[in-house]
Amino acid sequence: MAGLTLFDKIWRPHVIADLGGGFALLHLDRILVHDLSGARALEEVEEKGHRVARPELVFATPDHAVSTQPGRTEDTFPVGGRMLRAMRRRTAQHGIRLFDLDQDGTGIVHVIGPELGITLPGVTLVCGDSHTCTHGGMGALAFGIGSSELVHALATQTLAQRTPKTMRLRFEGALPAGVTAKDMILHAIGRLGTAGGTGYAVEYAGSAVRGLPMEARFTLCNLSIEMGNKIGMVAPDDTTYQYIDGRDFAPRGAALEAAIAHWRTLPSDADARFDAEHVIDMKEVAPQITWGTSPEHVIAVDQAIPDPARAPDANRKAAWESALKYQGLEPGRPIAGTRVDWVFIGSCTNSRISDLRAAATIAKGRRTAAHVTAWVVPGSRRVKEQAEAEGLDKVFLAAGFHWREPGCSMCVASNGETVPPGQRSVSTSNRNFASRQGPDARTHLASPAMAAAAAIAGAITDVRRI
Amino acid sequence: MNRFTKLEGVAAPFLRANVDTDMIIPMTRLVGTSRADIEASGFALFRFNGDGTENPDFVLNQPVWKGAPILLAGDNFGCGSSREAAVWALAGMGIRVVIAPSFGDIFYNNCFQNGMLPVELPIAAIEELAEEMRASPGNARVTVDLERQIVVSPRGRELPFKVEANRRDALLQGLDDIGVTLTHRDAIAAWQAKDRAARPWVWLKA
Numbered sequence: 001m002a003g004l005t006l007f008d009k010i011w012r013p014h015v016i017a018d019l020g021g022g023f024a025l026l027h028l029d030r031i032l033v034h035d036l037s038g039a040r041a042l043e044e045v046e047e048k049g050h051r052v053a054r055p056e057l058v059f060a061t062p063d064h065a066v067s068t069q070p071g072r073t074e075d076t077f078p079v080g081g082r083m084l085r086a087m088r089r090r091t092a093q094h095g096i097r098l099f100d101l102d103q104d105g106t107g108i109v110h111v112i113g114p115e116l117g118i119t120l121p122g123v124t125l126v127c128g129d130s131h132t133c134t135h136g137g138m139g140a141l142a143f144g145i146g147s148s149e150l151v152h153a154l155a156t157q158t159l160a161q162r163t164p165k166t167m168r169l170r171f172e173g174a175l176p177a178g179v180t181a182k183d184m185i186l187h188a189i190g191r192l193g194t195a196g197g198t199g200y201a202v203e204y205a206g207s208a209v210r211g212l213p214m215e216a217r218f219t220l221c222n223l224s225i226e227m228g229n230k231i232g233m234v235a236p237d238d239t240t241y242q243y244i245d246g247r248d249f250a251p252r253g254a255a256l257e258a259a260i261a262h263w264r265t266l267p268s269d270a271d272a273r274f275d276a277e278h279v280i281d282m283k284e285v286a287p288q289i290t291w292g293t294s295p296e297h298v299i300a301v302d303q304a305i306p307d308p309a310r311a312p313d314a315n316r317k318a319a320w321e322s323a324l325k326y327q328g329l330e331p332g333r334p335i336a337g338t339r340v341d342w343v344f345i346g347s348c349t350n351s352r353i354s355d356l357r358a359a360a361t362i363a364k365g366r367r368t369a370a371h372v373t374a375w376v377v378p379g380s381r382r383v384k385e386q387a388e389a390e391g392l393d394k395v396f397l398a399a400g401f402h403w404r405e406p407g408c409s410m411c412v413a414s415n416g417e418t419v420p421p422g423q424r425s426v427s428t429s430n431r432n433f434a435s436r437q438g439p440d441a442r443t444h445l446a447s448p449a450m451a452a453a454a455a456i457a458g459a460i461t462d463v464r465r466i
Numbered sequence: 467m468n469r470f471t472k473l474e475g476v477a478a479p480f481l482r483a484n485v486d487t488d489m490i491i492p493m494t495r496l497v498g499t500s501r502a503d504i505e506a507s508g509f510a511l512f513r514f515n516g517d518g519t520e521n522p523d524f525v526l527n528q529p530v531w532k533g534a535p536i537l538l539a540g541d542n543f544g545c546g547s548s549r550e551a552a553v554w555a556l557a558g559m560g561i562r563v564v565i566a567p568s569f570g571d572i573f574y575n576n577c578f579q580n581g582m583l584p585v586e587l588p589i590a591a592i593e594e595l596a597e598e599m600r601a602s603p604g605n606a607r608v609t610v611d612l613e614r615q616i617v618v619s620p621r622g623r624e625l626p627f628k629v630e631a632n633r634r635d636a637l638l639q640g641l642d643d644i645g646v647t648l649t650h651r652d653a654i655a656a657w658q659a660k661d662r663a664a665r666p667w668v669w670l671k672a
């Protein structure tokens with residue numbers, strides 16, 4: 001019999017009942033809720049005559065609909081203020097921990113989960129948000145759900161789920177100059193397509209992944225859903241255990257030792273069989289930039305904008321044409337040098353301290369181009385405080401960047417913070433969908449260093465040339 | 467949960483690949499709006515011009531296809547954001563069935579929560595359905611029968627599809643899935659008691 005995968009070793013012990021037909025009733029160890037759907041879901045639990053099953057395993061934070069303007073209050077964005085007050089009321093009533101606006105621990109839900117040690121290896125974790133796959137960087141089995149599933153999760157601490165197939169994506173070799181986890185995953189999405197992983201839980205492996213620090217693993221897993229993978233994971237190892245040590249909700253002392261002993265059993269067995277397997281040679285990976293309106297519309301920064309005439313099929317030809325029209329780009333021209341109006345450094349993809357350090361390294365001693373508006377939005381209050389302790393805020397401000405309060409901000413623009421219509425943005429977030437950053441905004445996804453370089457140059461720029 | 471058994475109606479072709487849930491319902495029509503607003507906003511990006519008038523070029527605005535209860539869609543339909551409002555927005559346009567070669571995983575789950583049936587058929591079969599619909603606009607009808615798990619094309623060809631048994635039963639009977647899960651109440655409690663001993667670090671105090 002073949003060995004077990006990391007996925008199997010977490011999924012199987014969490015099955016409370018086999019529901020037949022490939023479905024399982026799965027125990028949920030952690031549920032995270034945010035301001036867009038949290039209050040409404042809790043209200044619905046009550047309307048249906050239930051209670052929150054395990055409030056001590058549920059955590060809430062306002063992130064999507066809060067203003068990130070310096071000096072903000074909850075009513076700077078009034079719609080968000082209403083949602084936050086409703087969430088505050090409901091979480092208090094159910095005894096759910098809320099990391100309230102501007103309190104310690106608050107921030108983007110996928111940043112604070114790991115940061116506070118709420119996310120741990122081997123746990124099952126859900127949140128009403130597709131980027132819940134981020135937490136897989138910790139070796140957790142985490143996935144996004146819809147609002148009805150969230151109500152079910154809160155009321156029962158379980159979910160009925162179809163067992164996904166498994167996929168392993170190995171990145172082998174050393175990271176070339178200027179290449180980050182963001183470039184690795186964008187490159188993979190370009191290769192496999194946005195539906196390449198649909199129906200699969202993906203495990204990222206290989207020497208390049210083993211060498212990644214924790215924050216980079218979260219970035220890698222964050223974009224799993226953009227490849228179609230609802231679940232993305234990295235096996236826990238010593239890097240993981242060092243990261244966890246001392247975090248607020250993580251075990252300590254002897255309890256931590258016991259937990260680590262268990263976690264060491266989780267990595268995939270040498271003879272584990274995956275339903276699909278892909279290998280990427282790191283020598284092929286260069287700093288990436290998206291050109292179109294889907295994360296699979298991605299090229300290396302030194303390449304030319306693709307020509308729809310060379311698209312592999314009619315469907316993609318049409319998609320490329322409409323993407324180029326939307327983005328206002330001409331096929332065949334180098335993408336580097338394309339003039340940029342906005343830069344957004346933030347989001348659950350790239351707003352952690354290492355991301356801000358990488359951007360600050362580029363910004364230090366330079367100035368943003370006069371026509372560019374550049375925002376840095378830390379992912380959490382703790383990230384913001386750490387950055388300020390290191391003086392990164394000063395570096396950014398001196399270079400002409402705006403330094404803001406934590407939240408999702410321009411990643412999804414659900415708090416009213418938008419890139420103006422027709423303007424071009426380089427963003428460290430995860431989705432370049434049409435109008436994602438605001439009606440008719442044009443988005444190019446890239447790493448934090450690439451985004452900072454674009455802000456300085458006023459145009460899409462190869463970070464290796466700075 | 468809403469029931470779904472069998473439906474006969476117009477199937478509108480919109481075979482674009484990778485239609486994400488932001489395209490089905492953009493954030494600007496989601497935050498701080500009512501359910502009624504959401505239901506009136508399906509495919510807003512395609513359906514309306516900048517000034518709020520209807521875009522006559524969008525297939526679902528054209529008289530033959532408007533109000534079609536069945537959508538013929540492309541690969542990876544409903545990828546992207548987990549927003550369940552995408553399903554509500556489609557339902558608000560009268561859509562009860564989406565037929566596509568593949569679906570975004572979270573969207574697929576969300577459909578069943580709202581009595582909407584996602585049907586997976588090969589792209590060639592969907593293209594043929596679209597052909598048959600276009601050949602006789604206004605008259606052609608497609609039947610989707612969940613009990614028998616077949617789609618009947620306008621020309622009477624039967625195309626089998628599969629939905630997992632528990633999902634099919636839930637839709638056919640309109641079961642409440644929290645209620646179904648709570649029939650496992652004892653098993654849940656027993657699992658938790660055992661896990662508490664095995665992995666104490668997972669079990670936080672209130």
Ligand code: SF4
Nearest residue numbers: 131347348408411412
């Ligand atoms: S930062 Fe963006 S992708 Fe992440 S949770 Fe917020 S809105 Fe979603």
